[in-house]
Structures are given as C-alpha cells and as structure tokens.
Amino acid sequence: MALNDRTSLDHGVSLGALPPRGYGDETAIIQRGTRQQHAQERAQDYVEAIAQLIACHGEARATDLARSLGVTHVTVIRTVERLQREGLVTTQPYRSIFLTNAGRKLAAKAKARHETVIAFLEALGVSPSVARPDAEGIEHHVSTETLLAFERFLAKIEKKD
Numbered sequence: 172m173a174l175n176d177r178t179s180l181d182h183g184v185s186l187g188a189l190p191p192r193g194y195g196d197e198t199a200i201i202q203r204g205t206r207q208q209h210a211q212e213r214a215q216d217y218v219e220a221i222a223q224l225i226a227c228h229g230e231a232r233a234t235d236l237a238r239s240l241g242v243t244h245v246t247v248i249r250t251v252e253r254l255q256r257e258g259l260v261t262t263q264p265y266r267s268i269f270l271t272n273a274g275r276k277l278a279a280k281a282k283a284r285h286e287t288v289i290a291f292l293e294a295l296g297v298s299p300s301v302a303r304p305d306a307e308g309i310e311h312h313v314s315t316e317t318l319l320a321f322e323r324f325l326a327k328i329e330k331k332d
Contacts, residue, residue, distance in 0.1 A: 212311040215281040216240065217250055218259055221268055222278035230267035284310045284318060291321040294328055 220239050224231035237247045251268055254260040259274035270278060288310045292302035313321070 213250060214254060214257065214259060215277060215311060217254060218270060218274045218278040219281040219285070221260065221270055222275065222282070225267075225270070231269075232267055236268065281310070284313070287318060287321050287325070288313060290325055294325060 217236070217240070220236055221231040224235050224239065228235065233244055233247045233251065236251075237244045240247070242250075251260060251262060254274070255262065258271055259277060261269045261271060285306055288306040289299075289302050292305060292309075293299060297305065
C-alpha cells in the first residue's frame, strides 16, 4: 500500500495531520541550531570546570575533572583531546590541563551565562537547590536575546530593592 497525505501509519499517526511541505523550514532551522548548541555544551561545561578547578586548586587534573563532571577518566581524556584540537586547552604528558586564551574566554562567558540563569530562576522564586541544576540545561540553550531580557529583568528588580 502506498502512503499518501491521507493514510495512517502503523503507529497511529495520521499523515493527513502533517503540515504541508515547506512548513517545517523554520522548525528545521531551530532543530539545527539546537543540535549545534548541544555540540557546544560539553566544551562549555569542560572549560568552565577547568577554570573552576584552577581557581580553587591551582590546577586542573584529569582525575579531578572527571570527578567534578561525573564522568570517567577515559571520557575526560577523549574530550580534552577534542578541546585541544579546537584550541581551547593545552596539556603536557602527566601534567595539568591548561586553558588557552580562547578557553578562558569561553569559560568566563559560560560562567556568566550560568550565573545569570540561576539569578533569574531564583528571582522567579525557584529554590537554589532546583535553580542550579535547571540552569545547567537552560544556560546552553538560551539565546542572546533571551539572556539579555533576563539581565534587564534582574536589573529592574534590583532597582526596586
């Protein structure tokens, strides 16, 4: 049986309910952007964690990074190799992990985004214990426009205090 716009799939989805061709162009663009953001999440999380380890302990070792991110040592090594190729970190055998200038900039930007999202959620009345983990996902997907709106909102409520 050939499928056309009015037949049903075995999964109970009516193809007649599908939008016309070309309708999903905006959705496809949004989905592509989301996939690109997902690809950058790990890099942002790693450079932010490396910067924090350096600030707290004076160095960022792979074992400490694995512990702070809740991943295996092997995962850290593979990801750090990728971050090296991307020019965000440098390493030397049996030494710490160091951020490049680009890595430090990305870490600072990621930290600022994270702090803004946490502050915004807490200003809405979300408890800190919920705001912190929620911010982990939101910070990577919020647009610059939305982040600026968060900052304006926070500035307004700060003026009221």
